[in-house]
Amino acid sequence: MTNGHTDHGLAAPATKAGQEGLDALLARPGKALIGLDLDGTLAPIVADPEKARAHPEAVSALAALAPKVAAVAVVTGRPAEVAVRNGGFADVPGLEHLVVLGHYGAERWDARTGEISAPAPHPGVAGVRTELPELLERLGASQGTWIEEKGRAVAVHTRRAADPQATLDLLREPLTGLAGRHGLIVEPGRMVLELRPPGMDKGVALSEFAREIGAGSVLYAGDDLGDLPAYSAVDRLRTDGTPGLLVCSGSDEVTELRERADLVVDGPEGVVRLLRALAGRLG
Numbered sequence: 001m002t003n004g005h006t007d008h009g010l011a012a013p014a015t016k017a018g019q020e021g022l023d024a025l026l027a028r029p030g031k032a033l034i035g036l037d038l039d040g041t042l043a044p045i046v047a048d049p050e051k052a053r054a055h056p057e058a059v060s061a062l063a064a065l066a067p068k069v070a071a072v073a074v075v076t077g078r079p080a081e082v083a084v085r086n087g088g089f090a091d092v093p094g095l096e097h098l099v100v101l102g103h104y105g106a107e108r109w110d111a112r113t114g115e116i117s118a119p120a121p122h123p124g125v126a127g128v129r130t131e132l133p134e135l136l137e138r139l140g141a142s143q144g145t146w147i148e149e150k151g152r153a154v155a156v157h158t159r160r161a162a163d164p165q166a167t168l169d170l171l172r173e174p175l176t177g178l179a180g181r182h183g184l185i186v187e188p189g190r191m192v193l194e195l196r197p198p199g200m201d202k203g204v205a206l207s208e209f210a211r212e213i214g215a216g217s218v219l220y221a222g223d224d225l226g227d228l229p230a231y232s233a234v235d236r237l238r239t240d241g242t243p244g245l246l247v248c249s250g251s252d253e254v255t256e257l258r259e260r261a262d263l264v265v266d267g268p269e270g271v272v273r274l275l276r277a278l279a280g281r282l283g
Helices: 016-027 058-068 080-087 124-138 164-181 202-213 225-239 256-260 267-281
Strands: 032-036 071-075 098-102 107-110 115-117 146-149 154-157 185-189 192-196 217-222 244-249 263-265
Touching (some): 016 217, 016 267, 058 071, 058 267, 124 164, 164 192, 202 225, 225 244, 225 256, 244 267
């Protein structure tokens, strides 16, 4: 379904299921889970991912909302430590109900303790890390691409290449082959291909956390292809009787989320306005 933008306040979702999700959240906020992607949702997309930072008003908006709901979960492909740093989530009064599910849920940071829990890294990541520079050189793609070290994954960004989309298309098949040889998969995104272990995605992370806290409703906001599994998780929760609201942090680069969302907002700034509007409605 195609949704129009919402630029202010708490706009009505464009779907019946989305309205039911919003109504459930407002009726029983103490049972509500707010799930949020980081890059492109709470933080603007930038050419250098190392310089990505949350929207200036994101933390204060989260701090206003988090005490009024069951939990806020930032679900991201980034390492939890990096997400906490880039988001500015540490030691913020009001964010005691926030967790960061990093590496698609393989890592978890809890604001209450400030500690990260995580299993051992997949051995295939080290092999990919070793071979990747030579592969990019052989494909003539070493100029303009950016290799992001993510600890439990490796990502290749093409946004700074002369033709970002053509470079992404050139790399897709070779990187898929490289990942497969090391027991990894490729997760595509907005001008990025991430090589990571299979078996975890944002949908799994969101579903498991929702079950853990006994969520009575779930809002999830994302902007990229990696958020589609979380959208599907919310759809499954709806089928099982847990209301949900799907929010798209609008992007012209990725249309799939916009078409599936119940509510479309104007990027991170729109997400911040939505969080503030929710906090205001919840008193």
